[in-house]
Amino acid sequence: MKLSRAILAAAATLSLAACSNGATPDNDTSVDFKETERIASADGTATSAKLFKESKKVVVAGDSLAEQWAGAQQAVEQGIPMLEGDSEEVQKEIDRLGAEAEHVDPEKAKENLPEDVNKDNILQKIVELKPKKEREGEPILLNSTTSIASAATARALGSPVDLLQGSDPRESEHVMENPDTEVLAVGEGFVQENNFDERLELAKNGEVAGGGGLVFPGRRMIALYGHPSGGALGVMGEYKPEDAVKKAEELVAEYQPMESQPVIPAFEIIATVAAAEPGPDGDYSNEADPEELKPYIDAITNAGGYAVLDLQSGQADFLSQAKRYEELLKNPNVGLALDPEWRIKPGEVPMQRVGNVEASEINETSEWLANFVRENNLPQKALVLHQFQVQMIQNREDLNVDHPELAFVLHADGHGTPEQKFDTWNVIRQDLQPEIFMAWKNFFDEDQPMFTPEQTYNDVKPRPWFVSYQ
Numbered sequence: 001m002k003l004s005r006a007i008l009a010a011a012a013t014l015s016l017a018a019c020s021n022g023a024t025p026d027n028d029t030s031v032d033f034k035e036t037e038r039i040a041s042a043d044g045t046a047t048s049a050k051l052f053k054e055s056k057k058v059v060v061a062g063d064s065l066a067e068q069w070a071g072a073q074q075a076v077e078q079g080i081p082m083l084e085g086d087s088e089e090v091q092k093e094i095d096r097l098g099a100e101a102e103h104v105d106p107e108k109a110k111e112n113l114p115e116d117v118n119k120d121n122i123l124q125k126i127v128e129l130k131p132k133k134e135r136e137g138e139p140i141l142l143n144s145t146t147s148i149a150s151a152a153t154a155r156a157l158g159s160p161v162d163l164l165q166g167s168d169p170r171e172s173e174h175v176m177e178n179p180d181t182e183v184l185a186v187g188e189g190f191v192q193e194n195n196f197d198e199r200l201e202l203a204k205n206g207e208v209a210g211g212g213g214l215v216f217p218g219r220r221m222i223a224l225y226g227h228p229s230g231g232a233l234g235v236m237g238e239y240k241p242e243d244a245v246k247k248a249e250e251l252v253a254e255y256q257p258m259e260s261q262p263v264i265p266a267f268e269i270i271a272t273v274a275a276a277e278p279g280p281d282g283d284y285s286n287e288a289d290p291e292e293l294k295p296y297i298d299a300i301t302n303a304g305g306y307a308v309l310d311l312q313s314g315q316a317d318f319l320s321q322a323k324r325y326e327e328l329l330k331n332p333n334v335g336l337a338l339d340p341e342w343r344i345k346p347g348e349v350p351m352q353r354v355g356n357v358e359a360s361e362i363n364e365t366s367e368w369l370a371n372f373v374r375e376n377n378l379p380q381k382a383l384v385l386h387q388f389q390v391q392m393i394q395n396r397e398d399l400n401v402d403h404p405e406l407a408f409v410l411h412a413d414g415h416g417t418p419e420q421k422f423d424t425w426n427v428i429r430q431d432l433q434p435e436i437f438m439a440w441k442n443f444f445d446e447d448q449p450m451f452t453p454e455q456t457y458n459d460v461k462p463r464p465w466f467v468s469y470q
Contacts, residue, residue: 038196040188044149045093047186048081051157055080058099060090061149062106069117070109072126072152074102079132082152123163126151131158138182139174143167145187154186167193168404169200170213170380179203179213199404205377209306209333210264215382215407216437216465220259221306222251223266223468225441227273228292234470235444236267241299248305251469254453259463265305268384268468269293272321274312274342274350284350285314285342287321290328301333308335308384312342314350318357318365329372335382336369337411338362340392356391359398366403373405382407384439384466388414388424401435409466411439415446418455425460439466 041047048058057080061071068084075082081097083090094101117125123142135158142151143164154161162172167189169175175183183200190196203213212218224244226234236244248265256263272287279286297307309328311321318338328334340357342350366383373381383406387393401408410432414424429438440460442450457463 038185038190047150055097061104066109066113067104068148075152075156076129082149084149141185145189165217219262221266225268225470227270241295268308271309283316310337337384339386359395370403370405384409408436413441415443437465440464
């Protein structure tokens with residue numbers, strides 16, 4: 001990884017063009033970025049300047065969906081840049097390229113706009129277009145903040161292109177295949193990502209179960225919840241490890257047809273169980289021996305799934321308990337869950353009230369876990385936070401979610417009627433940091449009735465990334 005990384009301005013300049021790599025429509029030289037760069041270009045000028053030294057032609061489109069789609073098709077088919085608008089900057093880029101400008105006919109474009117192209121999927125449609133010539137080279141990353149003109153220009157070049165849901169390069173298949181690669185990331189979201197270089201460096205730590213460098217997005221999970229001691233603490237414990245995997249896989253098979261991303265099996269394993277008695281250490285929590293949990297962890301991870309260790313810490317703090325399971329957390333496909341329902345204060349006993357935890361205690365735990373991931377060269381880990389009452393996480397707005405080593409997941413694990421569950425879901429989501437992914441729990445006994453897979457994925461919005469069964 002090079003130390004120097006440039007963030008380019010949105011407008012293209014002649015000095016940028018002079019040092020840029022690129023290709024004419026008839027040039028067989030693939031792009032070779034000298035360093036990772038991020039650019040934002042609403043009209044496509046900066047992208048054109050970066051990728052093309054010159055071009056005999058350039059397509060210029062207006063701002064309507066029909067014109068943009070027609071322009072993108074033409075640019076990709078001919079291997080030429082696409083620009084948008086008639087600004088002075090656009091004309092300067094046309095002059096720099098030495099190009100003849102071909103303007104999209106608005107009326108003709110409107111007549112030929114396919115019914116299946118809309119503003120929500122046009123970027124994906126552009127990525128799916130076949131360029132004049134495919135080229136090898138460093139990947140170009142796009143996302144929802146990439147302009148249509150920039151996306152079309154990138155695809156027209158023929159280099160590898162990945163359309164990401166977010167701004168994290170670990171979502172890119174090409175980056176994960178070659179984490180030492182340099183990339184060009186095109187879109188305002190990439191420019192504004194403060195930890196982009198750090199995230200690119202973390203790509204070297206390998207993949208999560210199911211592929212890719214991120215827990216989410218890139219996959220969804222269907223989990224069985226429980227403890228190895230038996231079914232009293234959840235459905236997972238009703239089965240031997242291998243049989244529990246099969247049960248989870250059966251559930252996955254019901255969800256996968258509804259989802260384009262991989263759906264993988266998971267276990268949420270209760271590692272520490274809140275207790276009515278103080279126990280030898282006086283913390284009202286019984287800590288399982290790591291060796292007791294290992295058969296379930298091995299079974300699910302060997303099957304290509306993921307395990308989450310759940311802490312019901314009683315009077316103990318979450319960080320102290322988490323450190324007991326360091327060896328298990330060294331597994332790249334083992335994450336951590338904190339359950340404030342069972343976090344009680346001195347003088348209290350579990351089950352007398354629903355517990356809670358300060359955001360500061362979660363922050364201490366998440367900072368430790370993030371450092372643990374980095375120090376052990378691990379891929380991103382899930383950190384699941386259980387919450388079904390507002391009071392369970394005190395000062396939630398103070399949670400520090402700025403840890404690229406972690407995927408923060410809020411698990412709305414309330415039970416009851418559908419109306420009660422939706423009320424919990426909607427209240428818990430209010431004012432939630434956008435970096436946090438949502439999770440849902442289905443209860444075999446307590447829900448009235450339990451949601452079907454179709455209801456869980458189609459009625460619960462946004463669609464939960466992690467669904468557990470208890």
